[in-house]
Amino acid sequence: MRDNPFAMLLAVILLLIAVSMGFVGYLWNTSIAYVAAGLVAIFGIFVPQALLIANQWERMIVLRLGKLHGIRGPGLFILIPFVDTVATSIDQRIQTTAFNAERTLTRDTVPVNVDAIIFWQVHDTERAALEIANYREAIGQVSQTSLREMIGATELSGLLSERKKADLLLREEIGAKTAEWGVSVMSVEIRDVAIPTGLQDAMSRRAQAEREKEARIILGSSEQQIAQTFVDAAEIYAKSPAALQLRAMNLIYEATKERGMTIVIPSAMADSMNPSGLGGLLAAATGPAS
Numbered sequence: 001m002r003d004n005p006f007a008m009l010l011a012v013i014l015l016l017i018a019v020s021m022g023f024v025g026y027l028w029n030t031s032i033a034y035v036a037a038g039l040v041a042i043f044g045i046f047v048p049q050a051l052l053i054a055n056q057w058e059r060m061i062v063l064r065l066g067k068l069h070g071i072r073g074p075g076l077f078i079l080i081p082f083v084d085t086v087a088t089s090i091d092q093r094i095q096t097t098a099f100n101a102e103r104t105l106t107r108d109t110v111p112v113n114v115d116a117i118i119f120w121q122v123h124d125t126e127r128a129a130l131e132i133a134n135y136r137e138a139i140g141q142v143s144q145t146s147l148r149e150m151i152g153a154t155e156l157s158g159l160l161s162e163r164k165k166a167d168l169l170l171r172e173e174i175g176a177k178t179a180e181w182g183v184s185v186m187s188v189e190i191r192d193v194a195i196p197t198g199l200q201d202a203m204s205r206r207a208q209a210e211r212e213k214e215a216r217i218i219l220g221s222s223e224q225q226i227a228q229t230f231v232d233a234a235e236i237y238a239k240s241p242a243a244l245q246l247r248a249m250n251l252i253y254e255a256t257k258e259r260g261m262t263i264v265i266p267s268a269m270a271d272s273m274n275p276s277g278l279g280g281l282l283a284a285a286t287g288p289a290s
Contacts, residue, residue: 006076007051014044049081054089059125061087071125090125094186097136099143101151110156113194118143118174124182132181139178143188146173156195163190 018041025033054060054073062069062077064084079086100115120139122128128135150170151159159166167188175185237243 004048004051004053006053007048010051011044011047014040014047018044046081050079052077052079052086057091057093059090059092061090061125061129063087068126068130088129090122090128092122092125094119094121096120097140097143099140099147101144101147104148104151106151106159107153107155111196112151112156112159113192114147114151114159114190115192115194116143116147116170116188116190118170118188119186120178121184121186122182123184127180127182135178135181135183138181139174139183142177143170143174146170146177149173159193163193166190 018037021033021037021040025031025037052060052072053076056074058073060072060077062072062079062084063086064080069084073089096117096119098115098117100113102113103111104114105111118139122135132138147170150166150173154166167190170188170190171185174188178185237247
């Protein structure tokens with residue numbers, strides 16, 4: 001139990017008073033002063049054991065002759081020396097405990113190392129003090145056991161991709177066990193999942209193959225759409241030669257405009273692109289007027 005500065009100061013003051021009273025009794029040669037000095041000295045000696053202080057976040061479990069007498073704190077409280085004892089102090093702040101599971105097999109028989117952390121708080125100090133010998137150690141052991149059980153019931157892919165779900169499952173499993181000791185589980189977080197190096201390489205190659213497969217599928221779908229577009233355009237040009245000639249003229253114009261080139265066109269192709277030839281094509285395409 002830590003020292004109580006207030007009680008120590010009060011004890012020193014009382015002892016000084018007792019010494020002063022003893023000195024007065026010596027000067028006046030009176031026994032009453034000696035008795036009073038002795039009583040004050042005894043009271044000063046037992047003050048540090050009778051006056052205790054608990055911090056705001058602490059609760060003291062007080063036993064009287066071996067039986068639970070009460071829970072004291074926060075602040076100043078009084079004990080009867082040799083009758084009352086403080087069995088333990090309970091910290092009611094939120095606390096953390098790190099735990100792990102090494103080389104534990106998943107449902108699909110893959111060995112993994114998992115690190116996790118649990119946030120917990122004592123909500124029932126009496127049960128935490130009386131129901132279990134060491135609730136801190138028990139929380140760590142229960143957390144580790146629950147983590148191993150969860151890993152054994154989960155496939156590796158689920159453990160890697162659904163951590164939030166695994167966190168909630170661990171919180172429920174651990175919380176159900178620690179509630180009997182007066183301990184509430186605030187949250188559980190899986191910090192790291194380590195898998196063997198060889199398996200990491202295999203998973204990386206598999207992921208790369210899946211990406212390449214998706215890229216080839218997308219490329220094939222694009223090629224199919226482009227080919228269908230070309231087929232539709234060919235059908236339109238087959239039905240309308242004038243449209244084909246106009247497209248050819250547009251391509252030639254765009255090529256010479258952007259790059260400043262001179263293109264040599266065969267005379268037969270040039271004749272087909274002159275206005276009179278184009279008009280004849282248009283007339284042939286539209287047919288005789290009604």
